[in-house]
Amino acid sequence: MVTIVVGVGATRGWRSTIIGAVSGFGVLAVIVVVLGAALSQIPIGPLRLVVGFLLLVFGLQWFRKGITRVAARGLAGMPGEDPHETAEQWTGPGIDWTAWLLAFKGVLLEGLEVAFIVVSFGAGANNYGVAIIGGASAIVIFLGIGFSIHRSVRRIPRSFLQLIVGTLLTTFGTFWSAEGLGVEWPASDGTIVALLLLNVAAAVTYITLLRRRAPRLREAA
Amino acid sequence: MARLWGWVVGFGRFWYDFIIGDDWTVAAAVLIGLIVTGILNANHVVSWWLMPIVVVVITGVSVQRTSAGR
Numbered sequence: 001m002v003t004i005v006v007g008v009g010a011t012r013g014w015r016s017t018i019i020g021a022v023s024g025f026g027v028l029a030v031i032v033v034v035l036g037a038a039l040s041q042i043p044i045g046p047l048r049l050v051v052g053f054l055l056l057v058f059g060l061q062w063f064r065k066g067i068t069r070v071a072a073r074g075l076a077g078m079p080g081e082d083p084h085e086t087a088e089q090w091t092g093p094g095i096d097w098t099a100w101l102l103a104f105k106g107v108l109l110e111g112l113e114v115a116f117i118v119v120s121f122g123a124g125a126n127n128y129g130v131a132i133i134g135g136a137s138a139i140v141i142f143l144g145i146g147f148s149i150h151r152s153v154r155r156i157p158r159s160f161l162q163l164i165v166g167t168l169l170t171t172f173g174t175f176w177s178a179e180g181l182g183v184e185w186p187a188s189d190g191t192i193v194a195l196l197l198l199n200v201a202a203a204v205t206y207i208t209l210l211r212r213r214a215p216r217l218r219e220a221a
Numbered sequence: 222m223a224r225l226w227g228w229v230v231g232f233g234r235f236w237y238d239f240i241i242g243d244d245w246t247v248a249a250a251v252l253i254g255l256i257v258t259g260i261l262n263a264n265h266v267v268s269w270w271l272m273p274i275v276v277v278v279i280t281g282v283s284v285q286r287t288s289a290g291r
Contacts, residue, residue: 049255053251053252054239054240056251056276057239057240057242057247057248057251058239058240058242060247060276060279060280060283061242061243061244061247063280064244064247064280064284064287067280067284068284068287068288071288097235098235098238098239101239170276174272174273174276177255177272178255178258178268178269178271181255181258181259181262182259182262183258183262183268183269184269185269186269191269195273198273198277199276202276202277202280202281206280206281206284210284210288213288
């Protein structure tokens with residue numbers, strides 16, 4: 001949740017991203033308040049599939065662009081020097097719906113998963129109070145982490161940041177979409193780390209191969 | 222009416238850019254990969270390995286095509 005919101009905010013702009021995240025929390029709050037303990041009856045599989053698919057297809061766009069641009073420019077570009085720095089930034093009037101949607105979905109899906117855990121633990125232990133405090137604390141801690149690292153994230157070159165966020169969106173999208181279909185990952189949630197390492201290895205491999213064709217690549221990027 | 226039509230066109234364009242982007246083959250590969258994964262899973266065949274492979278392969282193909290085509 002935090003990685004998606006911070007990454008999208010730094011890449012596309014903060015205003016629409018924050019509005020999307022707040023909207024996600026708002027919808028989440030309404031769902032939790034209205035459904036309460038009945039929340040566990042919601043079929044989360046289809047939601048995971050749809051959100052995972054959307055994150056995956058959009059994440060792959062940034063993943064591919066990030067690979068091509070980092071291959072062309074390396075990690076040397078600093079903010080203010082990179083010609084692609086503002087290429088993904090929203091400059092139009094009104095809401096940047098891409099940033100809004102990414103933040104909204106990330107917050108809503110992961111927030112729902114936290115709510116499911118809270119409901120499950122609360123029902124299991126017959127103590128909703130402790131479970132709710134635990135879930136709310138987790139969200140507050142992650143929000144604090146996100147707020148504290150967002151200035152550091154802004155110092156990362158845009159092309160490289162696009163590759164990082166694209167890798168993360170691709171990883172989470174792959175995991176959620178398959179899980180939404182009922183696939184059981186070998187190491188459960190731990191598989192996310194393996195998928196992340198696989199995607200990082202793929203990115204490094206493709207960047208290395210592309211850099212061998214640097215002259216043509218500069219035009220392609 | 223024109224305003225409504227403009228909104229509909231804008232809405233459709235947003236989703237096209239979001240899902241299809243600049244390479245429709247990537248979205249198609251993801252969709253086919255998920256369909257095959259679903260079919261394998263429904264028939265109790267281990268299928269977790271398929272989507273990671275689809276992602277890595279289609280990324281390589283698309284990046285190669287982009288860099289070679291310009």
